[in-house]
Amino acid sequence: MNALPQALSQTKRVCSFFNMGTTEAGLNMTAIERFGHILKDLAKRSKTGIGCAKVAVFANVPEDNPFMAGAHHGIGEPDYSLNVGISGPGVVKTVVEQNPDCDLTELSEVIKRTVFKITRAGELIGREVADRLGVEFGIVDISLAATPAAGDSVAEIIEAMGVSRMGRPGSTAALALLIDAVKKGGLLGSAPIMPVPKKCAPAFIARKGRMPAPIKALRN
Secondary structure, three states: OOOHHHHHHOOOOOOEEEEOEEOOOEEOHHHHHHHHHHHHHHHHHOHHHHHHHHEEEEOOOOOOEOOOOOOEOOOOOOOOEEEEEEEOHHHHHHHHHOOOOOOHHHHHHHHHHHHHHHHHHHHHHHHHHHHHHOOEEEEEEEEOOOOOOOOOOHHHHHHHOOOOOOOOOOHHHHHHHHHHHHHHHHHOOOOOOOOOOOOOOHHHHHOOOOOOOOOOOOOO
16 A cells, blocks of 8 residues: 555556455554555655545445446456446547437437447447457446547536536536436446356355346446
8 A cells, every 4th residue: 555656657558446445344443544645745755646546445346347447357257258338528528519408308218329329339340359369258338427529528428408606596406317327338348247157156155145237337
């Protein structure tokens, strides 16, 4: 943990994650207190403070997470796999701006259809690339996480939906509608579902009886 500021401020592609609490064990308050100082040091050392965006802190961390910044491969992941991550804010903002006369119900449907299209496209491309590489295809992730690119901002989407400025009345309702539409649009896709053997199922038992969703939308 103490080496984190130096490691992330001097590299471009390295990310990290910490799991600082579980329902069974509670929160590690010593680690949480220490991490606050480390995060401040990391922001100071890295250009524009971007180092902080390469760290994810979890409680009850999922067993598998193939997407940055909190990526890690647990027992549910194969040795090699191809996962596709799609940045959604720019696309969603564009489609919202192109439909200024829609009411909220109609706008929700428009967002769902758009997210389905880009998720499906990502899946088809991912399967083809995985087949050519000879590796297993994993999942598709459609994320609203902001990026440095112009227009990749959830706040700009909310304002395009009619809220005069992010944070003003209506922001929470618009955000809830947006997240619901993106999540449902992503779930319209398809991806491998882990088979459940009739007799012996060590992998299923290792997952504690849980099966992965078709598309793990908004996983980050």
